[in-house]
Every structure is written in C-alpha cells, then in structure tokens.
Amino acid sequence: MAAEQAKVDPMHQFTIEPLAGSGGWELAGYNIAFTNSALWMLITTVVLFLFVLGGMKRELVPGRWQMTVETFTGFIDNMLEANIGQAGHKYVPYVFSLFMFILFANILGLLPLGVIGLHPFTFTSHFTVTGVLAIISFAIVLLVGFWKHGLHFFSLFVPHGTPLPMIPIIAPIEFISFMVRPFSLGLRLFVAMMAGHVLLEVLSSFVIDGTNAGLLWGGVVGLPSFILMIGICALELLVAGIQAYVFALLTSLYINDAENLH
C-alpha cells in the first residue's frame, strides 16, 4: 500500500536523480552529476536547435516551418522594439534564447511521455533553474545600466517629477522594488510550473484512487476529475506559453529601464 501511494506522490515528479552513475562527477569540488534535469535541458536545447534549424533554409518564399521560426523571431523582435525602441534589436539573441528555452522546457515537460514509460522532467519547476535565469537577466540589466549611464543609473530610483521632500521616501521603495525583481521573475515561473504539475498529479491520483475504489467512486470522483484534467491540461499549455512570454516581456521591460532610464 505504501508503495502504491508513493506512485502518486505529487512531489515525486520533481525529484532529481543522477543518471548512469554520474552521481560522483565533480568540478572544482562541486557536484555536477548529469541528472534527469540536465537530460531535459539537453533535450530542450536539441529540440530548439532542430526547430530553429528548420527555419534556416533562408528561402525568399518561406515554407511553413521557416514561416513559424520567422514568426517567433519577429515576435521577439517586435516586442523588444515596442518596449525598448531601436536599441532593443541587439537583445534579440538573448531574449529569443530565453523565451524559446523556457517555452520548450515548459511544453516538453508537459508531454504525456509517461504513456510510453518515459518520465518528462520540467526543470523550470525548480527555483534553482529559474533563479539562475532571473539572475542572468538581472545581471544584464545592471551591466547595461551601469555601462551606459554610470552612476547616473541610480536616478532610476527617483521617478520623474518626484517632489524633493518625497525623494527620501520614494527612493528606498523604488530600490526595494528594483531588488525584488529577480526574485519575482524567478519565483513566478517556478511557482506557476510547479503548481500546474502538482495539480495535474493530484487530479490523476483522484482518477486512479477513485477508479480503484469501485464503480461508484469512479463515477463520482474519477470521471469528473478526468474531465477536469483534460481542461487543466489545455490550461497548462496556455500557462507554459504565458509564463515564457511573461519572463521574456519582464526581462525586456527591465532592460528598457537600463537602456532608457525613465
């Protein structure tokens, strides 16, 4: 019974396991085991590479695949131009990589590969991962800000038209909200992905346990849960896209602060 319960432990899907005896790998004293999380990062990178490769035919009249890839690059390009202006074009490689990496990770993590015995792992549901991505974005904001504006970058904490007596109050608030950005950026993605996967797992445990308990409970609990799961799956696909978009959009907004101040 205990083993059966562990099967539907909603948290078990987030467990990280070293693969193929790589548990002992170390680099400069730090453990760098090749885990299932790392495997899915590799898969995401390869799939993304193949996806963009399909758009590299460079035909003047694009095919469907090339059109799709160009839609994504154009989407990121437009977003950056809308938020940052002409200076935004040079951030396309980074924001595109960020958006597509998160998007593909989210969607690959949702694939129903459990049906054929594989276990997809959504590494964006680990705040270690989302935190690093958030820190990279935040570091770019800081580097660009101080590179372009020097110490004048601190005027970011004093919005335009702030009355002089208000500055001592406003500036700390602005500073705190600025420093909170990497945390909100990383936690938002981590929480959204984890909550969705936990919800799906809990509902699936309802379906399994309810159906195992007999026809009555299967009809009252199992079937409605199953129908709900289908809806939630669609919602999760939407969330996968939206969270990747939000991450990229907020990154571009923060870069805009660094590029143009206020």
Next chain:
Amino acid sequence: MPQIAQLAETWSSQVFWLLVFFGTTFFVIGRGMVPRVMATVAQRDGQIAADLAAAKAARDAADEQEEAWRVRENENRASAQAIVAKAKDEAAAKSESKLKAAQTRLDKKLADAETRIAEARRAALAEVESVAVEAAQDIVSRLAGAKVTKPAATKAVKEAMSHG
C-alpha cells in the same frame, strides 16, 4: 518538496548544466542562427519593398507615357482639324470666286442679249413704220388719188402709232 529537500546536493549540478545548455542555446542558436533567420526576413522585406517601388515607378512611367501620348494625340487632332478647316475655307473661297466669275459672265451675256433684243425691236419697229408709211401713201393715193409726200405720211404714221 524536492526543490528544497535536494537543494544542498543538487544546486551545483543544476546551475552547471543550466549554464552549459542555456549557454549553448544562447551562443549557437541565439547568436548564431537567429540573426541569419532575421537577415532572411529583412532581405525578404527589402525585396518586397524594392519590388513595390519598382512597380510604382513602372506605373508612374506608364502614366507619364499615357499623358504624353494624350497630349500628342490632342495636338495631332487639333492640327488635323486645322488642316481640314483650312482646306474647307480654301475650297469655299475658290468655289465662291468661281461662282462670282460665272455670275459676271452670265450677267454680261444677259446684258448683251437684252441689248440685242432691244436693237432688234427697234429695227423691227422702224421696219413696221416704213412699211406703214408706204402703206399709208399707197392707201391715200388709191382712195383719194392724192399724192402724199413721204415726210407727211411719216408724220401721220408716227402720230397714229404713238396714239396706239
């Protein structure tokens, strides 16, 4: 919650592999492939803009040609009409002068004919007079047996003829 429970043992591998694969994504896909995809898009946009500009230029040129053709056509028509009008005027003037000449010729002929008629009439009248005078003399000599001189007879005849 494995994210926290396993943090101490897995964070370094998570960070390491994320940097490896996200770095690969950024440098290979983001820096290497995306600019080429966007260059293709830019090239296509440029091509479309150039084609549109060429089409517009061609249309403008066609409009210009048509306008020039229209101007030329109008000029040609105007000059043709001028030639026709001139020819008409010339023909009218020529026929008028011909008519005038014919008219004068006719008038002259008419006048000649009238003079001739008048002369003939006068001659005829004179003939009639002389015949009448002779006849009067003859009648008088036969009826009265008197000889009437020619001037007297003439005078009497003239009186009688003028009385009708």
